[in-house]
Amino acid sequence: MSSFEVIGGKRLHGTIEPQGAKNEALQIISAVLLTSEEVLIKNIPNILDVNLLIELLQEMGVKVNRMDAHTCQFKADDINIDYLSSKAFREKGSKLRGSLMLAGPMLARFNKAFIPKPGGDKIGRRGVDTHIIGFQKLGAEFFYNKETFCLEFTATGLKGTYMMLDEPSVTGTANVLMAAVLAKGKTEIYNAACEPYIQQLCKMLNRMGAKISGISSNLLTVEGVEKLGGTTHVMLPDMIEIGSFIGLAAMTQSEITIKNAGIKHLGIIPEKFGKLGIKMDFIGDDIHIPQQDHYEINTFMDGGILTIYDNPWPGFTPDLLSIVLVTAIQAKGSLLVHQKMFESRLFFTDKLIDMGAQIILCDPHRATVIGLDRKYKLRGITMTSPDIRAGQALLIAALSAEGTSLIQNIEQIDRGYQNIDERLNALGASIKRI
Known part of the structure; x- marks a missing residue:
């Protein structure tokens, strides 16, 4: 210490x-899992939580080219889905709360996701109910494994729907949004968070081919698409x-x-x-x-x-x-x-x-x-x-x-x-x- x-x-x-913005980085970097094409991210903060998330992506199979301390190129074209159910993932993922942001992209693209017991600051109760309920409304099912203390999600194909979030959670909104962009049909997310971090994520996803409207408001409308492409993103x-x-x-x-x-x-x-x-x-x-x-x-x-x-x-x-x-x-x-x-x-x-x-x-x-x-x-x-x-x-x-x-x-x-x-x-x- x-x-x-x-x-x-x-x-x-x-x-x-x-x-670069820490709270933006964790969701933007997680979003690289939504495509098999290259994503270039600039102005990445060189801090422990962000670096740990990048290491986690590498262990999942994401190709990472760290061009300098603040610029990374990602390519998620060969993901090892089985790694998510491993002890190594649970141990590393539980060290930072940002690891739960991987669930939305993984569920959207691979119909499977895991959330280990979240780490992060000890500042009081910080539930994941908003994330779970949002995924359920999109058609996912979940199981809590008492032996691994891990939430396991599966889906046969996410479907768009209307939902009102129980709270305007930034991470909850981002996670559900990333799941919805590849869901079939239209998703409306009401009581959505509208922080600049969410606005940045929406703009990035739209450049990748998503169809998101209502950006900067508390009602996000998402028209699902079949696939997303690469992009370049600069953090605030x-x-x-x-x-x-x-x-x-x-x-x-x-x-x-x-x-x-x-x-x-x-x-x-x-x-x-x-x-x-x-x-x-x-x-x-x-x-x-x-x-x-x-x-x-x-x-x-x-x-x-x-x-x-x-x-x-x-x-x-x-x-x-x-x-x-x-x-x-x-x-x-x-x-x-x-x-x-x-x-x-x-x-x-x-x-x-x-x-x-x-x-x-x-x-x-x-x-x-x-x-x-x-x-x-x-x-x-x-x-x-x-x-x-x-x-x-x-x-x-x-x-x-x-x-x-x-x-x-x-x-x-x-x-x-x-x-x-x-x-x-x-x-x-x-x-x-x-």
């Missing part, structure tokens, strides 16, 4: 470019990393420019950070955050404490609530953070309290932050990263703190942020990987 030794209190300065910049850099700049009183931020795809993310009092200049597709000694949290028009909560797109993404919470620590004013989707994502606040933050954890879903307004500095401590986003939030806190912090279990951070220590050290941070 590796750790970050962080010497805090340093102001950063310079330009940083966000990686990672909106979660962009939000992290905005919060980092404010907390450390730094001047940072985020290059090629894909501003039109960020939705209300800049607006939410703006409500914390963070100034931003938008120059072309770049975001410039000037050095600010103080920033003040807005209040509601009636004087009430500002509340920031997560919602399905175009609402605020839950992946940035940890960053918003830590950024509010040194602001002037108070903030209520309401994490609706996951009941274990705010438990990392105990580490921030140990550092000197004034936070009241109201319940598993809500935390109130009373901003310090720079009157007191956070102090460095030893802590452990519980998940990807909380890990990045703890890193931001450590960079703003006085003294030295030790962040353990940084493999969690590496799962979502590529070479984050090297990239931030280039801006003047002091992060040592131990």
